[in-house]
Structure formats: C-alpha cells, structure tokens
Amino acid sequence: MLKLPSPIQSVTFRNHQIYIKRDDLIHKDFSGNKARKFHYFLGHEFAGISKLISYGSSQSNAMYSLSVLAKMRGWEFEYYVDHLSLYLEQNPQGNYKKALQNSMQLHIAKPPKDIEPNTLFIEEGGRIQESSYGIYKLAQEIANWMEQNHMQSLHIFLPSGTGTTALFLAKYFTINNINAKVFTTPCVGGKEYLAKQFGMLESSSQYHPTILESDYKHHFGKLYKQEYQMWLELKDTLNIEFDLLYDPYGWIVMMEHIQTLNSSPLLYIHQGGIIGNESMLPRYERKYKQ
Numbered sequence: 001m002l003k004l005p006s007p008i009q010s011v012t013f014r015n016h017q018i019y020i021k022r023d024d025l026i027h028k029d030f031s032g033n034k035a036r037k038f039h040y041f042l043g044h045e046f047a048g049i050s051k052l053i054s055y056g057s058s059q060s061n062a063m064y065s066l067s068v069l070a071k072m073r074g075w076e077f078e079y080y081v082d083h084l085s086l087y088l089e090q091n092p093q094g095n096y097k098k099a100l101q102n103s104m105q106l107h108i109a110k111p112p113k114d115i116e117p118n119t120l121f122i123e124e125g126g127r128i129q130e131s132s133y134g135i136y137k138l139a140q141e142i143a144n145w146m147e148q149n150h151m152q153s154l155h156i157f158l159p160s161g162t163g164t165t166a167l168f169l170a171k172y173f174t175i176n177n178i179n180a181k182v183f184t185t186p187c188v189g190g191k192e193y194l195a196k197q198f199g200m201l202e203s204s205s206q207y208h209p210t211i212l213e214s215d216y217k218h219h220f221g222k223l224y225k226q227e228y229q230m231w232l233e234l235k236d237t238l239n240i241e242f243d244l245l246y247d248p249y250g251w252i253v254m255m256e257h258i259q260t261l262n263s264s265p266l267l268y269i270h271q272g273g274i275i276g277n278e279s280m281l282p283r284y285e286r287k288y289k290q
C-alpha cells in the first residue's frame with residue numbers, strides 16, 4: 001500500500017548538489033512524515049479498537065493523515081480543535097475539507113481526559129513514541145542508501161514542527177553508529193521550544209538533532225515574501241512542489257548554512273504535506289502575486 005523505500009533524487013540548486021528524499025511520494029493521501037509517524041498504526045493489530053481521537057489545528061497535515069489512517073482501518077475518527085474560523089467553516093478547503101470527506105467528526109472543545117477502551121488517543125502532531133517505528137524505517141532506508149553509495153558521512157536537513165521526525169532520525173543514527181548528522185530548524189516556536197519538544201520524547205540530549213536558525217523570526221502560518229519566492233524558485237528550478245508552511249523556511253535556513261552543511265553530502269527530506277497548499281497558496285497569491 002505504501003511505496004517504500006521512497007526514492008532519493010539528486011538535484012542542483014543554486015550551484016549546490018543536494019539529495020532529496022521524496023517521502024512525498026509514499027502514498028497519494030498518506031504521505032510524508034505523517035505516513036512515517038503513523039506507520040505503526042497501519043501495520044499492527046489493535047484488537048477491540050474502533051475509534052481514533054486526536055486534537056490540534058483545523059488545517060493540520062496530521063489531522064488529514066489521521067483521517068486517512070482511520071478510513072484505511074475502518075475506525076471512527078474524532079478530532080478536537082480549540083476553535084474553527086468562520087471562514088473555514090463556510091469555505092471548507094485543504095486538509096479540513098479532505099478530512100471531513102473522510103468522515104472526520106470535528107469537536108470544538110478540549111480533548112477528553114478519559115479514553116474509552118475501544119479508543120486510540122494520538123497526541124497533537126503525532127508526538128508519540130510509536131512514531132519511532134516508521135521514522136526508524138526512514139532512517140534505515142537512508143542508511144542502506146549510504147551503504148550502497150559508499151558514503152562515509154552524511155548531513156541531513158529537515159524543518160521541524162514538533163521535532164518528532166528529526167529527533168527519532170538522529171536517535172537512530174546515534175544508536176546504530178551511523179555517520180549521519182541531523183540538522184533541523186524550528187518552524188513552530190523557537191529554539192528553546194523545539195529543544196523542549198525533543199526532551200519530551202528523549203531526555204538524553206546526546207540523541208538530539210542540531211538546531212539551526214535564520215536571522216529573521218518565523219511565526220508559524222504567517223506569510224513571508226522571501227518564503228513565497230523560495231517556494232516558487234524550488235518549483236521552477238527543481239520541478240518539485242514543497243509544502244508552504246515548513247519547507248520554504250527550511251530551505252532558507254539550509255541555504256544560509258550551506259557552507260557548513262555541504263562539508264558532507266547533504267540530504268533534504270521532503271515531508272509531504274502539500275494538500276495544505278490548497279489554502280496557503282491563495283493567501284500568498286492574494287498578497288504577493290504580481
């Protein structure tokens with residue numbers, strides 16, 4: 001059902017060779033790092049489970065991916081948000097629209113504290129230990145590729161939300177003595193917030209990825225002209241569509257640190273999520289399109 005291992009492609013961007021791990025191609029609906037994080041729930045038996053509950057924002061990639069997972073497994077899906085904008089309610093689009101089409105039941109309330117025995121509860125954004133199952137598979141694919149290509153060392157870059165993907169990648173390489181170093185940047189919150197997120201999943205900082213930042217402050221979900229330009233440049237020169245919430249900032253930070261990062265072969269992880277562009281792109285076009 002999932003197309004694994006996902007391909008790795010070599011591109012030239014602004015005269016630098018960069019490899020791209022195309023996790024966006026894993027599955028048309030269940031793609032990117034959400035497919036990795038929720039892989040565990042696809043491949044295991046859950047006796048007596050008939051319902052999935054999670055919470056977070058009304059446009060999140062995780063919400064949509066969980067609706068796909070629930071549909072694949074024949075589970076009900078209840079999702080809790082603390083608010084829903086009138087605009088989105090009246091104009092369903094992007095992840096929200098597609099999750100509703102997958103029979104998501106939306107509640108504008110706090111998620112329940114007591115979970116019934118027939119229910120699986122998944123933390124916001126998939127920040128859970130079970131995510132390591134699929135992310136370790138991603139790490140294994142990368143390690144196999146390094147070996148096939150006789151690579152002695154590798155630098156990996158990916159932008160973070162909860163930091164779950166970056167953390168478990170880094171942990172796998174450290175545990176298994178693989179010379180691949182993981183770099184990331186916070187797209188939600190700042191450096192301290194991200195470090196705290198790492199700590200919630202893994203207390204030992206020897207397993208934590210290296211955090212890089214740009215010199216401008218990035219607020220999640222806000223529009224930045226330079227990010228829109230980066231997104232367009234990537235689309236035009238590489239012919240690859242990236243997501244608009246995480247990737248443009250990720251590429252900007254990566255290019256700002258390219259001298260350090262390029263001291264080993266460099267791999268960027270495309271974490272999917274382009275369904276969210278359906279709502280982000282019109283916002284960008286209204287603001288900046290000439």
Ligand SMILES: *Cc1c(COP(=O)(O)O)cnc(C)c1O
Binds near residue numbers: 061125161166272274
């Ligand atoms: C969810 C998501 C992220 C953030 O992943 P974390 O594991 O929470 O850091 C990054 N990029 C895309 C496209 C996503 O959908």
